[in-house]
Amino acid sequence: MSQFSEEQWDAFVRDHPLASFFHRSAWRHVASDVFGHPAHYLTEQRNGNITAVLPLMEIRSRLFGHALISTAFCVGGGPLATDTGSFEAILDRAETLGRKLRVDYIELRDLPSATRGWTARDNLYAGFERPIAPAEDDNLKQIPRKQRAVVRKALAQGLTVSIETSTQAFYGLYARTMRDHGTPALPRRYFERVLSAFGSDCEILTVSSGGRPLSSVLSYFFRDRVMPYYTGSRPEARGCGANDLMYWAVMRRAVERGCEAFDFGRSKVGTGPYDFKRNWGFEPRPITHQYRLLNSKALPNLNPTNQRYAALIGAWRRLPLGVANGLSPLLSRSLG
Template sequence: MLSPTDAEWDEFVAAHPDATFFHRAPWRRLVATAFGHKAHDLFVRDEQGRLAGVLPLVEVRSRLFGHALISTAFCVGGGPLARDAASRDALLRQASELGRRLGVDYVELRDTADGADGWVPRSDLYFGFERPIEPAEDANLLQIPRKQRAVLRKALARDLQVTIDRTTEHFFPLYAKTMRDHGTPALPRRYFDLLLETFGGDCEILTVHHEGQAVSSVLSYYFRDRVMPYYTGSRAEARGTGANDVMYWSVMRRAVERGYGVFDFGRSKVGTGPYAFKRNWGFEPRPITHQFHLVRSSELPNVNPTNPKYQLLIGAWRRLPVPVANAISPFLSRSLA
């Protein structure tokens, strides 16, 4: 069966109502280039030879976290897209068969509500946050709960400047330090450069400056009607100046300016600071379901910072000097898919 071209793949994705930014064809090359992981793009065709379903998978091998097929690695979504139930079932069969053939520990489909026989759902780790953005600024402000709105108004009254950047010059140092502070290896700078290069205006960096210094920065994805602030970084003083609040508010207003109408705040784990922060902004959580097909593994994976067995590693990482953490991170973060 003839493999789809990038153009055919993206045409199918563009027409499917459940498609996400993470289904787009360029991810296969980007992940391979940035991390060296192999992409396995599954697909089915109908009797007329037309594309009827797609499922992007990334094969991740890690001494720390095992061997897995993930849709889609380094993303919060992916999963099967199909025109009908038969095509969807065919994609899931292909995924489980590929997992067995490769000898992986498990196959993971992210943000996928429905599985099939032999697939195990898990919905207790992550919650997503999204809502429409009111186009009018005053109405947009009123969407934010009163207490948080007062914090934002105070921050907006400060001397903070906002820029739209087409390089990672301001963003990456803030992101890398924030990741070190959280006890997590940072993704390599090359990855973010590739995101900007690959997706053009659909990937944008917004930075907040205070007294001539970048203090808070966010890389956002734009897809269909929504903006998704995805990677962030900030200096310690960002909290005192309200730079993080101004940053997210500015992303909202920038999205309206560009004609987008939904603010997708991404996923967070229950009981974490980001989860509480998003609730404070008036966003209601929705449970996110991942589907797993266990191949060699006998239990569901638990590769996340809330796992107690990683606490010693996280504590040690936080104590590393930032230059040392940045030097080591690229060798470790490729496994944090």
């Protein structure tokens, strides 16, 4: 982070209009402490003041290559700058670092444009967000009729909503869901570290029936918005509307905390989560990633829609949950 302190970095992020939760300095400790990935937090300065920042995590994997990612394990976090010159300068610094480290590529997430030499990809992910109506009735009316009926049915069934301080219930549901999707789960200590790093800006909300957790979500809060980020549920949660009630409850909780926007996060185009968010009345926003290819000739394609991984995903789904949970930490550290 050059000669600037984390407090100065976070002050710059706090004041920048395009900043996100994923620009905060604490992310460098989360990935480094849990996985051992080196953090490279670059800054540009003018007259002793920060004019640009770029958080980069270095991921080295025998399976997936060697990369600098802004920000790994997050959906955003590209460069922030006060002017065009600083923006271009920090990208040049990133490229210089990438060549020094001999990475295959540099990836900047959710960045509409970059300078010459960078390659954009905007056909893989979409984001979903919209304002939250403060009044409960108005908020319900924002939800399309079919999904609104599911929420009301769930409310009538007596499902309970709680704010959790422990990751136990959440993690059990999250790990099960990840196994069912054919993807290795992040280790529980990752979520413990996230909670300790960001405190009240993270929150776990769980929907239960008769004391038995059915669905749970870990959300991030930043400025005027809430982002439900990691979720998990039992197979029966869908039938009783627990998942829909969960998101409705997050909206109401966000209003209590003074939030005005609901950021449903990104989903891969053409997947179930993508369709689910559209069914909730959210319109997709194409998300652009920028890549600087250094020692690689092709753009990375590390996602479940890649047919190259179809057999592995199918095999992972068939693993007993205990086996999947045991193997997940070995693989998920490379899926930044």
